[in-house]
Amino acid sequence: xxxxxxxxxxxxxxxxxxxxxxxxxxxxxxxxxxxxxxxxxxxxxxxxxxxxxxxxxxxxxxxxxxxxxxxxxxxxxxxxxxxxxxxxxxxxxxxxxxxxxxxxxxxxxxxxxxxxxxxxxxxxxxxxxxxxxxxxxxxxxxxxxxxxxxxxxxxxxxxxxxxxxxxxxxxxxxxxxxxxxxxxxxxxxxxxxxxxxxxxxxxxxxxxxxxxxxxxxxxxxxxxxxxxxx
Ligand SMILES: C[S@@+](CC[C@H](N)C(=O)[O-])C[C@H]1O[C@@H](n2cnc3c(N)ncnc32)[C@H](O)[C@@H]1O
Numbered sequence: 180x181x182x183x184x185x186x187x188x189x190x191x192x193x194x195x196x197x198x199x200x201x202x203x204x205x206x207x208x209x210x211x212x213x214x215x216x217x218x219x220x221x222x223x224x225x226x227x228x229x230x231x232x233x234x235x236x237x238x239x240x241x242x243x244x245x246x247x248x249x250x251x252x253x254x255x256x257x258x259x260x261x262x263x264x265x266x267x268x269x270x271x272x273x274x275x276x277x278x279x280x281x282x283x284x285x286x287x288x289x290x291x292x293x294x295x296x297x298x299x300x301x302x303x304x305x306x307x308x309x310x311x312x313x314x315x316x317x318x319x320x321x322x323x324x325x326x327x328x329x330x331x332x333x334x335x336x337x338x339x340x341x342x343x344x345x346x347x348x349x350x351x352x353x354x355x356x357x358x359x360x361x362x363x364x365x366x367x368x369x370x371x372x373x374x375x376x377x378x379x380x381x382x383x384x385x386x387x388x389x390x391x392x393x394x395x396x397x398x399x400x401x402x403x404x405x406x407x408x409x
Contacts, residue, residue, distance in 0.1 A: 191368070192233075192258070194361045199235075201356040204299070205399035206236060209329055212397035212404055214240045216327065217294070223247035224293040227319065229280035229312075230254075230300020234262035237296060243268045250292075252276040252283040281308050284315040292319050298329040302375045306384075309376065313388035317409065326390060326407040333377045334401070343370060346401060381405065 199206050222245040228237050231251030241249075249269055253259055259275045266273045276283055280300065295316045301309060316326045333342050347366045354362055376384075382393045385407045396404040 191364065194357065194364055197357060197361065198354075198365070201354075203354050203356065204331075205397075205402045208399055209397050209402060209404045210236055210240055213296075213327055213329065216325075216396060216406055217241060217245070220293065221245060222293070225291055225321070226250070227284075227287060227292045227295045228252070229284065229295065229297040230303070231262055231275070232258045232298070232300075234265050236298060238262075238265045238268070241269075243270070246272055248272050248274070250274045250276065250283075252278050252280055254279060280304075281311055281315075284312060284319065287315065287319040289318055290321055293321055293324045294327060295320065295324070296327045296329075299331070301328060301330050302373050305374065306376070306380075309381075310384050310387065313384045313390060313407070316407075317388040317390055320409065322409075324409075326385070327396075327404065328381070328407065329402075329404045331373060331375045331401045332381070332403045333375050335377050335379060337377070339374065342375060342401065343373070346373070349400070375401065378403065378405065381407075 198204055217240055224246055225248045226241065226246060228234065228249065228251040231237065231253050234251055246269055249266065249272055251262055252275070253262070254277065256277045259277055262275055280297070281304065301312060304312065313326070320326070333339070346369055350362055350365050354365070357365065378395065385393055390407040390409055392408040394406045396406055
C-alpha cells in the first residue's frame with residue numbers, strides 16, 4: 180500500500196540513505212568538522228539531539244566513553260527504532276523520545292546539557308520556533324555548553340524562492356545518483372518542508388538568546404555547520 184506510513188517511511192528514508200551514501204548533502208565533510216569539535220570536549224557529556232532521525236551520524240561522531248547521557252527526539256517512531264539499534268554501543272545512557280523537538284526543548288532541565296545538536300531538522304520550523312529553539316537551548320545548556328547546528332541555509336541576501344530554484348536545479352542537474360522518481364521526491368520535499376534562514380539571521384536569533392559566540396565549522400553550498408556558545 181503506497182499510503183501505508185511504514186511504506187512511506189521506508190521509501191523516503193531509503194532515498195535519504197542514497198543521498199547520504201553519495202555524499203550529496205556533504206555529510207562526510209560536515210561530520211569530520213563536527214567530530215573535531217566534539218573531540219575537543221572529552222566529556223562525560225550530556226547530549227541532546229533534536230530531530231535525531233536514525234542517529235547514524237551522531238553515533239559515529241561521539242565515542243561511547245565520551246557520553247554520560249544521550250537524549251534524542253524525532254517525530255518518526257520508525258526512525259527511532261533504527262536509532263535504538265545504531266546507539267547500542269551507548270548502552271543505558273540513551274533516551275529516545277517520539278516527540279516534537281520544541282516541546283522536548285521546553286521541558287528540558289535547566290543547566291543540564293553540554294551539547295545540543297540538531298542535524299538537518301531545524302529548517303522545518305517557522306522563524307518564531309527557531310527563536311524558541313535558541314532561547315531554550317541557552318536555558319538548558321551548562322556553562323561552556325554549545326549548540327551545534329547542521330542545516331541547509333540561505334546564502335546571504337538570498338530569499339526562499341531563489342533558494343528553492345537554485346537547490347532544485349542542482350538536484351535536477353547534479354544528483355545523478357538518484358533515479359528521476361527519487362529526484363522528484365526530493366524536490367517535492369524541498370518545496371514543502373525547507374524554510375532555511377541565512378547565517379546572519381541565525382546569529383541574531385542566537386545573540387537574542389545570549390549565545391554570543393557564533394563560529395562556522397563548515398560550509399558546502401547551502402549545507403552548513405555552526406557552533407554557538409554563550
Ligand atoms: C533529514 S532528517 C535528519 C536526521 C539526522 N538528524 C541526520 O542528521 O541524519 C530530519 C529529521 O528531523 C525530524 N523532524 C522534523 N521536524 C521535527 C520536529 N518538529 N520535531 C522532531 N523531529 C523532527 C524528521 O522526522 C527527520 O527524522
